[in-house]
Amino acid sequence: MTRLLSGAAVLALTAGGAWANEEAIAKWLPEFQPSALSEAEQKAELEWFAEAAKPFAGMSINVVSETIATHEYEANVLARAFSEITGIQVTHDLIGEGDVVEKLQTQMQTGQNVYDAYVNDSDLIGTHWRYQQVRNLTDWMAGEGADVTLPSLDVADFVGASFTTGPDGKLYQLPTQQFANLYWFRYDWFNDPKNQEDFRAAYGYDLGVPDNWSAYEDIAEFFTGRDLSHMGVEGEVYGHMDYGKKDPSLGWRFTDAWMSMAGMGDKGEPNGLPVDEWGIRVNENSQPTGSCVARGGATNSPAAVYAIEKYIDWLTKYAPPAAAGMVFSEAGPVPAQGQVAQQMFWYTAFTADMVKDGIPVVDEAGNPKWRMAPSPHGAYWEDGMKVGYQDAGSWTLMKSTPLDRAKAAWLYAQFTVSKTVDVKKSHTGLTFIRESTIEHDSFTERAPKLGGLVEFYRSPARVRWSPTGTNVPDYPKLAQLWWQNIGDASSGAKTAQEALDALCAAQEQVMSRLERAGVQGDIGPKLNEERDPEYWLSQPGSPKPKLDNEDPTPVTIGYDELVKSWSESN
Template identity: 80%
Template sequence: MTLSLKSTTALGLALSLLSAPAFAGMDEARAFLDDEIGDQSALSREEQEAEMQWFIDAAQPFAGMDIRVVSETITTHEYEAKVLAPAFSAITGIRITHDLIGEGDVVEKLQTQMQSGQNIYDAYVNDSDLIGTHWRYQQVRNLTDWMASEGADVTNPGLDLDDFIGTQFTTAPDGKLYQLPDQQFANLYWFRYDWFNDEKNKADFNAEYGYDLGVPVNWSAYEDIAEFFTGRDLSHMGIDDKIFGNMDYGKKDPSLGWRYTDAWMSMAGMGDKGEPNGLPVDEWGIRVNDNSQPVGACMARGGAANSPAAVYAVEKAVDWLQNYSPPSAMGMTFSEAGPVPGQGNIAQQMFLYTTFVAPLVDSPAVMNEDGTPKWRLAPSPHGAYWEDGMKVGYQDVGSWTLMKSTPEDRAKAAWLYAQFVTSKTVDVKKSHVGLTFVRESSIQHDSFTERAPKLGGLVEFYRSPARTQWSPTGTNVPDYPKLAQLWWQNIGDAMSGAKTAQEALDSLCGDMESVMERLERAGIQGDIGPAMNDEQDAEYWLSQPGSPKPRLDNEEEEPVTVSYDELIASWQ
């Protein structure tokens, strides 16, 4: 199968037609299907042409419009911007400019549009982490009502919302869909399968630690494995590089906040049980009442962001980063650290955002000559405070969002593009390029059964029921843009050593509560906005069931590992 962006002739054809005075329609659609899609589609060729004809007809009132959309820069969105946007423009006559910028910049643009009412972009691909924000502020079009009313004439009858695997993350407590998933990726444990299966490595590990080298189930085992591999001589495997047992990043940058809000605290066991998010205390440490109103983030108000479990989570991350990671990792951001495992000197990573699987399969240092990986993906281990019934990881669900401040005709044209790039016609091919699945029909496509052995467990994970235990930020967070920036600023102080973990988290939860108190006073989120608890002695809350949890007498659990092959068999 051909997956390179450079391989398509449809792109060249589309670009040549962008300056045409009118769209040419079905001829361009057929050329696109021939040259770009082929048999990598959940639809038959007849069904593909029927879907393209629907887009052509629905787009006629908007032909000649210039529409601007924006997303973060990842492989999936590069494919949309470079291939699918020009193709859509050629087929429909709606000229699409798909901008690619940093994720933090996407949130900033969206926040500016919310505050100013100025239409900066006609549609955004922004994370479903903002679902609590969108539901409370009511500044985005609620898609459930939109598709049934103003947007009915531009809603694809073949959209098939039931085929999307992430709509539970983009649906608010009111039962309405606010965002349409466009790409979805998890954070999973990543490790060098070849190193873990080497007989000398296995014997040496067992001799030193007294148990088998395998996929770590808990953080104690992860730490032992990190220690074992850091600085280990692997010359018997033909490897001369300096080896590290952990990879992470620590630069004081907006992406540092994601490192923690993206379920790190939940994996440690900070929050409560519940799927898709802990209730009443979530993985941000924010507590809500029975009306889904945020009531606190510090222990004094029943939150957990400065609880013993949270301190444990940060201290472990700092320790592992300092002792078992490349020295440069402390100064890296999310995007800089992501490709490092592909360089071939990392033994394991607590979680790898699977958006980086796409570039990994092009990294010779970690791939065999037959195209199979030297690495594998597995569930991330959990910390000492974790309990059965809690979420075990994070999924990023970048989703199409239509602001109410966007004029209706522009929103309709942008909605057509959003549906085109998520359509059954194109989604299998897009999934092969970016490996960010959003449709069940794509995950189950025969081409992924064929390709699965080359993706290190990614397909098996997405075909398993286990994937429901990985989820994005939920609705406890009342204003993601305002609160997210507090995380990297405060956690950065702990990473640098400017503050202890406890001091940084005390500051973080206090800052979050200050924002929530302002929202409560302003009353702009109505009866679903914050309604802060009165402060009490933290011991009152620590003595209650659930989160926040009192400090464990021993945070070092008995280490546990599991055979990777047995784990995969359990998924199937």
């Protein structure tokens, strides 16, 4: 499908006279196929970049992102193309996610221009909105950055723009890659007649995609230690995969919406209000007012305890023994080795590694033996709540970056997300940011090889997956508290309740310091007075009182039936 630009956009792009870089444009156009634009429209966009960049020709700029396939394509291909077309030299550094945040914090604290632009997760939207140290892009595009803002940028085409918008309605970051945290399972194992027959005999219902945690647990139990030699599978088989080492990546595993999957927070899109998936409550002015139940938060609530206890229980009983000592990067490749039946907490950023020829989870024709589907939800979850996480790595411009350097960096940022390059970039990294890309014919053709990724992103279900929202006032300071405290629970040093009590108290200490310092003004934390927890547990919404039954009736759905329901909803 080719999406045509409006007449006004084409006129705006082609205004500006003769082009100095026709040769470079002609060289690079074949690289950017397929595209949501016609080649003529792509050429018009590239000519606009060449013209808009003239005042900055010869300048060298430095940008940074974490290391994933999408950003490798940007750094190794798009940066070179942009430099040849515009004359602006780009150094696009690839470093660890934690290092990106550290560099950003350094620039925020010192005011020194460390990088001219950052690809920074939208999880920091609450931080950026409150500290006001990044250029809000809504005002930037209409003001100082108007002369370097692509007329055909089409912000409405970005599927994650709501994630990077503050409570003030301003856009603070622009997504350049996006991936969800979904349920992953062995489609071939689930459809095997013997497995289906044995499962029904053991549990009394059909083996299928679990809709709730009760069904997930049954399936994990069923496959762990099961003999699958009738399918040609040798060796030990496991019904679950996860990781548990006390490491910063353990924190992501929980702040990336495990608690919302359990049902800890409130209803709301893109995040629960007034209590979000970190258990942080805000008032009507979006000021954080507490994390512990005694202040109206939910971080140490019964639903949160349930979430942690299930995590530990499943890791111990149903995952490979080595999983408890693994970090995120070590655990990620394990399902592709062919011994795992399902994984609830699986990032679609791993898709490219799961479709390589010759691996145990791909058949001889190159088709995946697995599928991805919406994650099941816990006992406390209610319709209208978010049910999973989406990572939205987003271009971010700091106010401390000099104006000319910010303009040059903004040109490069827009180039990496432009309709000219986005379909090709998405085929490389499989991290969708544009509606026009998701709906492109080339992804209709490729969908059968991607195990449900395209179907998910075209489905109405995707809106219930979102990054950390604006309730979190200082992501870098608070995120480090999670892995340290939950690590105490995963190691057995503390009970789930003890670890969460310590976590919510530590979050409130940080918020109290921010409140006293007044650095975030009248949108910073304003903690509630402590009350008897029963007061808050008896109020509607989150925090929720302990359920009498945390193991409701298991529910499953056939995968093909699920996909059919998505197409019928569109």
